[in-house]
Amino acid sequence: MQETGLLFGSFNPIHIGHLALANYLLEYSSLDQIWFVVSPQNPFKEQSELEDEQHRLKMVKLAISREERFIASDIEFDMPLPSYTLKTLELLKKSHPDHRFSLIIGSDNLLVFPRWHEAEKIIEKFNILVYPRPGYAPEDAEKEILNKVTLINAPLLDVSSTLIRQAFSEKKQLPYLLTPEVYDYIIENGLYKK
Numbered sequence: 001m002q003e004t005g006l007l008f009g010s011f012n013p014i015h016i017g018h019l020a021l022a023n024y025l026l027e028y029s030s031l032d033q034i035w036f037v038v039s040p041q042n043p044f045k046e047q048s049e050l051e052d053e054q055h056r057l058k059m060v061k062l063a064i065s066r067e068e069r070f071i072a073s074d075i076e077f078d079m080p081l082p083s084y085t086l087k088t089l090e091l092l093k094k095s096h097p098d099h100r101f102s103l104i105i106g107s108d109n110l111l112v113f114p115r116w117h118e119a120e121k122i123i124e125k126f127n128i129l130v131y132p133r134p135g136y137a138p139e140d141a142e143k144e145i146l147n148k149v150t151l152i153n154a155p156l157l158d159v160s161s162t163l164i165r166q167a168f169s170e171k172k173q174l175p176y177l178l179t180p181e182v183y184d185y186i187i188e189n190g191l192y193k194k
Contacts, residue, residue: 001100002099003032005031006101012050013178015161022036025131029152037073055189058185062181062182075092086121103127105130107130107138107141108133110130110141111141113141129149132151
């Protein structure tokens with residue numbers, strides 16, 4: 001049975017914070033693989049903020065190309081929008097019975113987890129690994145939820161896709177927050193220009 005961590009996100013764009021977290025989890029947890037599940041639409045985000053899903057998927061594939069234990073997933077691209085995590089988890093479980101899936105979320109999401117679509121079913125059926133995010137103490141989550149998740153003491157990297165998009169729109173250079181392949185792809189395709 002493959003222990004597989006699922007890191008959902010818009011990856012708009014994927015950056016070194018995502019990769020460092022996934023690398024840490026592979027080395028310091030029981031996970032054998034990390035799948036980067038590219039979400040076409042997050043119910044909590046404006047669609048207009050998102051770069052085209054094929055661009056975002058391509059950037060994920062470029063970013064993870066050197067690590068065979070990292071997998072890019074576009075499973076949500078053919079699912080009804082908005083994408084609900086439970087539906088994706090159930091589909092993955094059904095189509096990959098040889099994998100035991102764990103959901104990886106940040107402590108910021110843990111604090112709003114009760115607002116997620118069918119949150120109680122997710123927590124009942126799947127392992128949830130929670131990594132720290134600056135300014136969001138996991139201890140502030142509801143006790144009932146906190147008792148059912150595993151806190152991961154991953155290093156804090158306060159890098160955001162928002163910061164990167166803003167930098168590109170202002171013609172600033174932040175190449176070290178991305179892999180060289182992703183940085184070059186953004187430049188070549190003229191992404192994140194306002």
